[in-house]
Amino acid sequence: MAKKKADPMPAAQPSGDASAQRDDNREMLRSMLLQRRFEERTAEAYAIGKIGGFCHLYIGQEAVATGAIHALQQGDYVMTAYREHAHALQCGMDPGSIMAELYGKATGCSKGKGGSMHMFSAERNYLGGHGIVGGQIPLALGVAWKIKYRGEQRVMQVYMGEAAVNQGAFHESLNMAALWKLPLVLIVENNRFGMGTAWERASSLYDIAQKASAYAMPSAVADGMDPLDMYRVTKEAADRARSGEGPTLIEARTYRFVGHSMSDPVSGVYRTKEDVEREKLKDPIRIYADFLAKQGILSQEELEKMDAEVREISEKAAQFAEDSPDPEVGELYKDVYAQEDVNGRLYFDMRNR
Amino acid sequence: MAVITYREALNQALAEEMERDPDVFLMGEEVGVYNGAYKVSKGLLDRFGEMRVVDTPITELGFTGLGVGAAMTGLRPVIEFMTYNFSLLALDQVVHSAAKLLSMSGGQFKIPITFRGPTGAALQLAAQHSQALEAMYAHFPGMKIVVPGTPADAKGLLKAAIRDDDPVAVFEGEMLYNLKGEVPEDDDFVIPLGVAEVKREGRDVSIITHGKMVHVALQAAAQLEKDGVSAEVLDLRSLRPLDVDAILATVAKTNRVVLVEEGWAFGGITATVAALIQEEAFDHLDAPILRVTQADVPMPYAKGLEKAAKPSVELVVEKVNRVLYR
Numbered sequence: 111m112a113k114k115k116a117d118p119m120p121a122a123q124p125s126g127d128a129s130a131q132r133d134d135n136r137e138m139l140r141s142m143l144l145q146r147r148f149e150e151r152t153a154e155a156y157a158i159g160k161i162g163g164f165c166h167l168y169i170g171q172e173a174v175a176t177g178a179i180h181a182l183q184q185g186d187y188v189m190t191a192y193r194e195h196a197h198a199l200q201c202g203m204d205p206g207s208i209m210a211e212l213y214g215k216a217t218g219c220s221k222g223k224g225g226s227m228h229m230f231s232a233e234r235n236y237l238g239g240h241g242i243v244g245g246q247i248p249l250a251l252g253v254a255w256k257i258k259y260r261g262e263q264r265v266m267q268v269y270m271g272e273a274a275v276n277q278g279a280f281h282e283s284l285n286m287a288a289l290w291k292l293p294l295v296l297i298v299e300n301n302r303f304g305m306g307t308a309w310e311r312a313s314s315l316y317d318i319a320q321k322a323s324a325y326a327m328p329s330a331v332a333d334g335m336d337p338l339d340m341y342r343v344t345k346e347a348a349d350r351a352r353s354g355e356g357p358t359l360i361e362a363r364t365y366r367f368v369g370h371s372m373s374d375p376v377s378g379v380y381r382t383k384e385d386v387e388r389e390k391l392k393d394p395i396r397i398y399a400d401f402l403a404k405q406g407i408l409s410q411e412e413l414e415k416m417d418a419e420v421r422e423i424s425e426k427a428a429q430f431a432e433d434s435p436d437p438e439v440g441e442l443y444k445d446v447y448a449q450e451d452v453n454g455r456l457y458f459d460m461r462n463r
Numbered sequence: 464m465a466v467i468t469y470r471e472a473l474n475q476a477l478a479e480e481m482e483r484d485p486d487v488f489l490m491g492e493e494v495g496v497y498n499g500a501y502k503v504s505k506g507l508l509d510r511f512g513e514m515r516v517v518d519t520p521i522t523e524l525g526f527t528g529l530g531v532g533a534a535m536t537g538l539r540p541v542i543e544f545m546t547y548n549f550s551l552l553a554l555d556q557v558v559h560s561a562a563k564l565l566s567m568s569g570g571q572f573k574i575p576i577t578f579r580g581p582t583g584a585a586l587q588l589a590a591q592h593s594q595a596l597e598a599m600y601a602h603f604p605g606m607k608i609v610v611p612g613t614p615a616d617a618k619g620l621l622k623a624a625i626r627d628d629d630p631v632a633v634f635e636g637e638m639l640y641n642l643k644g645e646v647p648e649d650d651d652f653v654i655p656l657g658v659a660e661v662k663r664e665g666r667d668v669s670i671i672t673h674g675k676m677v678h679v680a681l682q683a684a685a686q687l688e689k690d691g692v693s694a695e696v697l698d699l700r701s702l703r704p705l706d707v708d709a710i711l712a713t714v715a716k717t718n719r720v721v722l723v724e725e726g727w728a729f730g731g732i733t734a735t736v737a738a739l740i741q742e743e744a745f746d747h748l749d750a751p752i753l754r755v756t757q758a759d760v761p762m763p764y765a766k767g768l769e770k771a772a773k774p775s776v777e778l779v780v781e782k783v784n785r786v787l788y789r
């Protein structure tokens with residue numbers, strides 16, 4: 111068994127000249143707060159049985175998607191795995207449609223057919239949540255291929271957990287992406303655990319960024335507890351992709367403050383309560399808010415007002431979901447094929463005969 | 464006999480076989496420190512150590528291939544798929560290597576490997592996490608497939624699978640793990656592969672099924688009894704080898720058949736069994752064979768849609784009434 115490595119994560123210290131982009135900073139903090147409150151509301155709804163299935167929360171990791179997606183431009187694409195509510199919000203999807211999807215309602219972004227793990231918005235170029243570890247990476251490669259094929263100025267941003275990096279799909283995709291210089295930004299959200307398995311027990315090489323070197327691909331390590339660092343590193347990678355120089359692998363070092371899914375306790379078998387409490391001292395939202403206060407960008411009062419606003423948005427989203435209708439049973443056979451079943455021969459279960 | 468859960472029965476089977484044969488080891492995601500995603504391997508790491516209860520990275524193709532290679536050269540691996548959904552990533556190693564090596568090598572290399580894990584829909588897990596894939600595995604010659612529906616069958620069939628010299632895939636019902644039942648404590652309690660069991664005797668109609676659907680069939684039979692219909696429930700237990708004699712016997716007895724499976728109809732287990740019955744027992748049939756399967760759609764997330772997509776007791780009752788022309 112691999113020996114446990116020293117704590118790899120520096121305490122978050124927001125970097126960069128924040129005052130230069132006052133609005134961006136406020137916007138990013140607001141996004142992170144919204145993600146946090148939205149998911150806290152999600153957890154409540156799950157606890158009383160309003161939401162079913164697997165439900166993986168992003169609490170603790172907000173800085174990653176926030177900073178990285180903030181670095182994108184209109185027309186760029188985002189795709190991720192199943193821990194995806196924050197990415198969906200950050201891509202500008204309506205919180206009501208996200209919550210309604212969690213509730214399995216007809217008004218949900220996937221019409222109640224996807225649930226927590228499978229949200230999509232073609233309108234927002236949000237290419238979804240995917241449930242098979244590593245399965246989304248080749249798909250993202252395909253999107254990057256399309257961008258190059260059509261000569262577009264877009265970037266494809268794909269997220270994965272660190273555990274996905276061990277899958278063959280990751281390695282095959284990196285090779286082709288680098289070989290063909292595709293406009294792909296790969297972001298590994300290293301929250302240190304794949305379910306109950308610590309990264310040092312799953313990978314022969316601790317340093318994920320180094321894996322890119324096998325494919326002659328540039329890489330970077332970003333502080334996943336700091337939205338500004340995420341923004342800076344992703345922006346660089348996106349610029350490189352846009353100018354035709356190809357893909358970048360970014361390792362974002364972060365931490366999940368909650369269990370793997372709603373059915374997994376916060377601590378216990380694979381990490382202690384103390385571990386989690388210690389990591390929580392690096393809460394990306396609190397640290398960033400303090401930093402902005404010090405810089406005179408956002409006062410305590412304004413922060414409280416912002417918090418009240420995003421709580422209300424989350425509450426409204428839940429209310430919208432609550433008030434929405436369930437999908438009609440007739441929807442069962444809709445959207446399985448793109449073409450309509452003109453002669454009644456597409457479906458094979460003969461239930462309706 | 465002790466009354467234990469399906470989960471505990473599988474755990475006992477693993478522990479007993481590992482105790483009995485030092486070549487048996489368990490490998491998969493979260494099987495060790497985490498005690499198994501569904502807790503089937505609880506306590507085994509403490510008992511057998513980390514060379515025999517091995518946590519792997521999330522690399523289905525890699526660790527499955529590793530298992531096949533180890534089996535080729537003398538070990539008896541048990542490979543746990545966290546769920547069979549993820550085994551699709553490993554299918555190349557299962558189909559092209561495990562199932563075919565004995566034949567391709569002219570009988571030189573036996574592959575005594577067991578694949579196991581949960582299958583089927585649970586509660587609102589949506590399209591990528593709710594599938595019954597046993598029909599696909601059963602498609603390949605060289606594979607053996609068992610689908611236990613009760614705790615006793617779970618123990619007896621898993622033990623038989625581990626002792627078998629061929630690749631055996633054991634499909635455990637994701638919703639059955641907490642099911643309780645009587646299970647023999649005998650260390651040598653094995654249920655031979657390829658032996659079906661009549662789970663309920665009946666005269667008027669045969670409901671032939673396997674796995675989790677055995678319980679749907681039994682509920683339907685209980686309901687039908689109130690209407691004066693005596694339904695026999697035959698649990699196939701093994702899909703490969705298939706107990707053809709038991710199938711033909713029940714058809715000869717009741718002359719009417721409803722087939723039930725959790726998976727899709729197209730190319731399904733029920734398709735194979737229906738073909739077999741009409742080829743070998745056509746003269747015994749008093750009505751066309753009807754089937755109950757999952758709706759021909761990827762499993763939706765929403766509760767109501769999911770319910771509508773799954774095979775149900777009501778559908779089974781309806782089909783039984785139809786083969787009885789009622």
Ligand SMILES: Cc1ncc(C[n+]2csc(CCOP(=O)(O)OP(=O)(O)O)c2C)c(N)n1
Pocket residue numbers: 193241242243244270271272273274299301303304305370492521523545549552
């Ligand atoms: C191919 C495959 N194998 C196993 C699983 C079960 N599973 C779901 S999430 C997970 C852990 C993944 O960890 P990581 O990629 O680090 O992402 P995180 O959950 O930390 O965001 C596992 C093993 C799966 N969904 N797909």
